[in-house]
Amino acid sequence: MVPAHGPAGRPAPSPAGPDAGDPAAPARAALAAARAGRSAELDAWLAGLLAPDGTPPAGVALVAVGSHGRRELTPGGDLDLVLVHDGRRDDVAALADRLWYPIWDAGPRLDHSVRTVAEARAVARADLKAALGLLSARRVAGDRALADELRAAVLADWRADARARLADLAVLCRERWTAQGDLAFLLEPDLKEAHGGLRDVDVMRAVAASWVASAPGERVRAAHGLLLDVRHALHAQTGRSADRLVLQEQQAVAEALGLGDADRLLRATAEAARVVVHAGDHLWHRVDRFLAPRRPGGGQRAADRRPVGDGAVEQDGEVVLARSADLGDPSLVLRVAAAAAHAGLPLAPATVDRLAAHAALPEAPWPAAARDALVALLGAGPAAIGVWEDLDQAGIIVRLLPDWADVRNRPQRNPFHRFTVDRHLVEAAAGAAAHTRDVARPDLLLVGALLHDIGKGAPGDHSVTGAARTRGIAARLGFDPGDVDVLTAAVRHHLLLPDTATRRDLDDPATIETVLTALGDAPGRERELLDLLAALAVADARATGPSAWGSWKAGQVAELTRRAAAALAGGPLPPPPAPAPDHLALARHDGAAVRVAGSRVTIAAPDRPGLLWRAAGVLALHRLAVRSARITAAPRGSGGTAVLDFTAVPEFGSPPDPAALEADLRRLLADRLDVAGRLERRAAAVRVRPGAPVAPPRVTVVEDASAVAAVIEVRAPDRPGLLWRVGQAIGAFGLQVRAARVDTLGAEAVDVFYVVDADGRPPADPGVLSDVRQKVLAALR
Incomplete structure (x- = not known):
């Protein structure tokens, strides 16, 4: 999407609010119109249920809360209704039945309650989530004065108890963020509950209702609109109320929104979420100041100003420009940002806006002072991340580094x-x-x-x-x-x-x-x-x-x-490295022996073709994931015993019992252990998530990677016993795995095998390696 431009021609990152130049605008406008139309239809239907004859009963009001109260109800959203009465009617139960049963019969999920104003007020004071819902209460039908009384009472209590309610709300939000993660960085985010999602904008409105902070600004409202449209399209595409944007639904949702492909959808949602999180960070900063212990004696005092860098001062816990700051200095923006990061403080939003609109930026080639300020900012470590985000949200980063636009939110x-x-x-x-x-x-x-x-x-x-x-x-x-x-x-x-x-x-x-x-x-x-x-x-x-x-x-x-x-x-x-003395002692062990020391597993066993990958199969049976493997030439005088070194870590839980490992190894050497069968049964028991994209395996013979062995690289979905399967395929050609390096990237295994012939040399015939490659691919499939 084409970015809008802010003051002084700066590109202002946008959460994709629909406009004339936005290819998603028609689809998004249609979704907004659909929500508005559905809200109006629901209101008319519900009013008819409350008053079939067109005359609403006295002393009763039907109030919508939650998404319907805000006229944001998506296809899978719930109806949340409160029947408010003045306590003087004896037919309230019958009125409620006249409402709830037709709604249940029609199919929408319904959360309902019947309360007097006093009862609703008491519930709101005792239950934070109920209070948040009632803050968005909207009269649908019935007694307007009663509905207004309810809303005014809930708001009055919310403001009176602001210190306690906002402290509880902060705890609730942080618990939710920990559980759900950051919407902007998740491949399958929860559009409602994740950090930066729709719920956080509702929280901002609630904080604004306490008069502690301002209502969400234009950019947050646009971000909220984008996320609401994505949720709407997701519900419409799936026919379900789930809010998690799973991988298999992303392309269809992107097309429904006119965004073209799933990556553009994720970039748009990431941008919107980061706008919400950024605004939320500043909002919670204001809340924290509000909740801080009050000064003895109360009252207001002129804000203290403390210099924190050249051109930067601290004021009320934020960094602002010094009165002497020169906006024509091309290093000022980065120097002030570095000062804020090293002081561990946020930049004041008004200061960022002023810098974005009026401050000079360095031109190529940058002067040394500007380059040094960039290095100083990065050198602040983790404290630089929030300050960088301040500059990024204001459009300053893409002006400093135009190439940044290509990776932004990717x-x-x-x-x-x-x-x-x-x-x-x-x-x-x-x-x-x-x-x-x-x-x-x-x-x-x-x-x-x-x-x-x-x-x-x-x-x-x-x-x-x-x-x-x-x-x-x-x-x-x-x-x-x-x-x-x-x-x-x-x-x-x-x-x-x-x-x-x-x-x-x-x-x-x-x-x-x-x-x-x-x-x-x-x-x-x-x-x-x-x-x-x-x-x-x-x-x-x-x-x-x-x-x-x-x-x-x-x-x-x-x-x-x-x-x-x-x-x-x-x-x-x-x-x-020469074999360690304990390895030499192990090699003199009769038959087979195992030593486990942390992630190091050492096995001594009679040398035989395929010993390395066969032993790796035993490790896999004991739920050990191999990270590296090497076979050491049998020490002289060891009677044909080879020493195998593995780096292996438990897939979960504690390491296996060395005695049990040794027992299974002895069974393997005696051909009394069905490793292949047991591994296949394990693999069959692993659940693969339906619809999860799995790339096909890839096997490559790496040229010139070694002068002493052929090198085969395998990339495939990770699964128990992969080294066993590859080694078995290689062994079918009379070749041996001399060493293996195993790495797991998420669910992807990237393994490298050093392969030699029976004489310990690289295979001389290139055709053999081509056949080996095909055999390994077949084994992986």
Whole structure:
């Protein structure tokens, strides 16, 4: 959708309110008209039920609350009605039956009650949710004075009890946000209950009714309208009242709204949700100030002003412009933002509006002061995120960084990622602030983290397109050519260390050579680039999601970085680790033995073809997810016993009993354990969510990845015993898995297998590898 423009020609991010230039405008206008028409029809029908002869009974009023009270009832919405009476009629029960039974017969879900004004008032004072509903009470039929009395009484009580009610409301909201998550960042959000959803706008109206804060502004109302239209289209498409926008419904809802595709729908809902959350943050800031303990003696005092940076002062818990601030200074916006972030305070909304409308912004190439202010803002760490959002909501970020528009609110259709692309970048930069002392150039780390996924959304490999964009952005920011090269290389290779560490054999010289070749993209500054990539790997993974970084991956990346640094220094590569004494002792064990130490599982067993993947099958039976696997050559004098090293973690719960593992391993070696059958039964018992998109498996023979083995990469939905199935397919050709690297990204397994022939060498015939690839694909299907 084409963005509107605010003051001074700035692009003002919009939650897609319908206008003449909006392709969704006709569809959305039709939905709004449908809601208004349905509300009018319902009102007329309900009035007829209350007064069949056209004369409403005295002392009775029918009041709608909730979405019907606000004239926002969507096709799947509930009717919420209160029959209010003055307490003097003895036929109220009969009147209620005359209303409720026809409604039930007609099919709408009904929440109903019969109250006097005093009773409704008492319920509202005792029940916060009931009070919120009654704040939107609207007379549908009957005694207008009685309905007005009810509304006035509920409002009066709400305002009188504002301190207690708003404190309770804050707790209720935070509990809901924790349970439902952020609408803007969910792949299947609840449009009503998630943070930033329709419920939060209702809460804003309730806070405004207490006179503690202003009513929702134009942008929030437009955002609310967009979310309401999405909910309406969802109900109409599904015929159900569910408010969760599940994946399989998104395309149909997008088409019904005139948005074209599901990604545009998610971007529009994300933008609307972020408008609501941003406004809500400022509203709750005002509520917190209202709820703060009052000063002794009461009364008002002139607001204290405390300098927090050049051009910025704190006033009433927010950062505002100093009286001497120069709006013509192109570094002012970022300098004030950095001051707010380092002080841990929000920018005052009026200050942001003033900066957006009147402050100068740096022109390319940026002056050093503006670039330093950007780095200072990012260097504030997590405190920078809220301040960045202030600038973003005002349209300032896309003016500073035009490429930002392409990633703004862009969904990442991968449950592994918990944020949209733009928020992920800001989170990564904030996380990188914790590692600035680990690198020679903190500024390059912070800016590199901010830009590392800037290529997402463009065709092709996002690392390649992102590097091209970064070269232009870095030049506009005023970095010198050498720094531009380093930033470009950092974005191009930001996945190099984690991907290589988890998917390649670190003992293979070709692995280190791959890293050194990539570092050559920053000639003369290879070690500096290596340290940047190591820090960026941590920040990127932690900003991705809780399962993207763990002790095993951290150890692998650290070890790869250490080996690459040693190679850069001209020293010899560290030799492969020799078997530890306890492993040698284990190898002398008669038959088979198992040792479990944390995530390390060591198995000694008589050497035989396929031992590695067969043992992995046993681990899978004991609900251990393999992260890496390697077979060590049988030590001399061990009587043909091989030592297998696995990194494996429990799928859930506690690690298995080593004695039980050893017993099953002995059964396997004696051909008395049906691993395949038991794994198939486990896989059959796993529920697959209907309609969830599952990409087909992909198997690739990676050329030149190793000089000592053929490397086969497998990408497939994760399932128990995957290493067993792949190894079984490879073993059918007389080949063996010498080592395996396993990584799980959400529900996706990315596994790499080092394959050798019976003589321990790479297969000589390329045709064999092609056949192996087809066999593995068949096994995965």
